[in-house]
Amino acid sequence: MPISVNALFFAAYRDLVGHSGLAVELREGATVGDLVSELRERGAPFDRLPAEPAVAVNRTYAFLDEPLSADDEVAFIPPVAGG
Amino acid sequence: MPISVNALFFAAYRDLVGHSGLAVELREGATVGDLVSELRERGAPFDRLPAEPAVAVNRTYAFLDEPLSADDEVAFIPPVAGG
């Protein structure tokens, strides 16, 4: 059973890919790293994303080996600069 | 030629000696330490002053070996507690 997750792109990453978010289908048991690979393999503009971006899964920072579930929200987080 | 200096007492020292200030005659060339001795030798209440108090001469902190001149203002400074 494939699963669908919601990828979100902020700030510089949104500018890079030209999307603020999109749904991506992944095989069951896929990780954040698999999502990144799946997107980068689509070619331009997604191949402009870094191979090892910072991400948050369901609004919590996560490593690339975090497994994903259906409807997870995976945010691509450019280096932050608040304050 | 004796000189006259003005001794000032603040806060706890004013309470100790019961004066906020008084003129004291000293021999020429006397130091702050001589002023302290002169006062303590008068007995109560001045003997309640510490033998080595903090002082300011003309509004600048000074050591007890500082020589005094006529009309100098010598403040006896209890431990400070601003803020």
Add this chain to the structure above:
Amino acid sequence: MIHAAVGPEPIDPAQVLSRVGSAEDGAAVLFVGVVRDHADGRSVSGMRYDTYHEMAEDVLREIAHEAAARLGTDRLAVVHRTGELDIGEVSVAIAVSSPHRAESFDASRYVIEEIKKRLPVWKQEHYADGRVEWVPGTVPPGTGAPMDPSARERPVAGRGSHTAGGGQVA
């Protein structure tokens, strides 16, 4: 009461300060971050703050609670602004109070340092020459490539201090 908010409303530092203080407290510290007119020698005309809003309030609240534990009181308020700001406008205000001053200084500093390390906020500088750039940032700890398992148990802050990773776009 701990207060943490992220939003587009202009920030009044005095109002943030008024959220802290109590009869037990002898010290209060207010930190104010302001948009300044220059960066790395370039003249800046304004700043846009973007945020991952849903996550940012969670992270700010988490930072506030960590800081309150150091502070030893729950008198802590922090507000971060979003949207378009002019020079001199307040981007962030942090107010804390505690019985003694050391804890207030420490907690105030902690909040702003952690905001810069891990609050999902990005700023885009508008330069006087009309160009626009995302300000280089910091990779938050606890994300990206997995570290070896021993390191992973306690994310190392130092890891998050470089500015690579697509932080700048002309």
Add this chain to the structure above:
Amino acid sequence: MIHAAVGPEPIDPAQVLSRVGSAEDGAAVLFVGVVRDHADGRSVSGMRYDTYHEMAEDVLREIAHEAAARLGTDRLAVVHRTGELDIGEVSVAIAVSSPHRAESFDASRYVIEEIKKRLPVWKQEHYADGRVEWVPGTVPPGTGAPMDPSARERPVAGRGSHTAGGGQVA
């Protein structure tokens, strides 16, 4: 502009903060000292601040200039109150601003630490039980018994940290 004042007028921290800031500055820090309702486990009902007024403004101005050198800007304002204060009233407010935050935190802390070390101000606590006591203080560096000549060239701050010398009167 550096501002340093000692006097009996109530202090408005927001007004002190408004004395600093400029288009160059990205950070401002405001420190506020407040009379609190307890000290060493005893209930306090108020505080009297006495001062050697003529000297205190000189010393405060000197502290302010030293702090401004660390701050790297002249945006520094410090006001110390004198007279009878109730619980919750502001005894001291220090505002600074600078391009970056580290200097503002450092200068703000420097001013309050130096005030406590050497500003000729004394405070008398009024306790809920009707008693009154001078708060134990700090012997300022550079005064009292002469030290050996080598030490004397640079007064050692550590020397001034004890609380002996008649600081308390029942």
